[in-house]
Amino acid sequence: MDIADLLTPDRIVLDVRARDKAQLMSEIGRTFRRLVPALRPEAVETALLAREQLGSTGLGAGFALPHARLEGLQSYLGLLVRLARPIDFDAIDAKPVRLVFVLLIPASAEASHVAALAAISRRFRDRERVARLVKAETSGLAYGILTEN
Known part of the structure; x- marks a missing residue:
């Protein structure tokens, strides 16, 4: 799976201000609602926070990959958020997070989401x-950087 299949330039939000993970998840819900009116912000926020309860999606080096399954979603939806200031995300390296790639997964998707998560994380390993x-x-520039080979 290619990252361009998950993301569009309009689903990149730069310099978002959030004081903590909970506020960020709320902002992500509202952002998805603006971009995909059929999505309920509360459903997005609740699903992402529930996933975080299982273990932090902060993968280290200032990057997090929150993801969740949503009922009624027909295709994968990605959103890149760059924070104005890094926040604590309970990352595996205990460092704050600045870049957040959110992946919403159709509830009907089986294990194919693993390939999507791997494609995303590979991009963020490149320092x-x-x-x-x-x-x-x-x-637009961020989209080009993220999708280039």
Whole structure:
């Protein structure tokens, strides 16, 4: 699975202000609602927070990959959030998170979401790419950085 299958330039939000993980999840719910009116912000927020209860999706090096299954979703939906200031995310390396890629998964999807999560995490292991994403001035530029080979 390619990251371009999960993300569009309009689903990249730069310099979001959030004081903590809970506030960020609430903001993510509202952002998805603006982009996909059929999604209820509360459902997105609840699903993401429930997944976080199982264990943090903070993968280290300033990156988190929150994900959740949602009933009624027909296809995978990705959202890249770059925070204005890093926040604590209970990441595996205990470092704060600045880049957050959110993946919403159709409830009917079987194990195919594992390939999607792997495709996303591979992109964020590239330190040069991550440094460029942190500095990107527009969502279009960030999309180009994230989707280039």
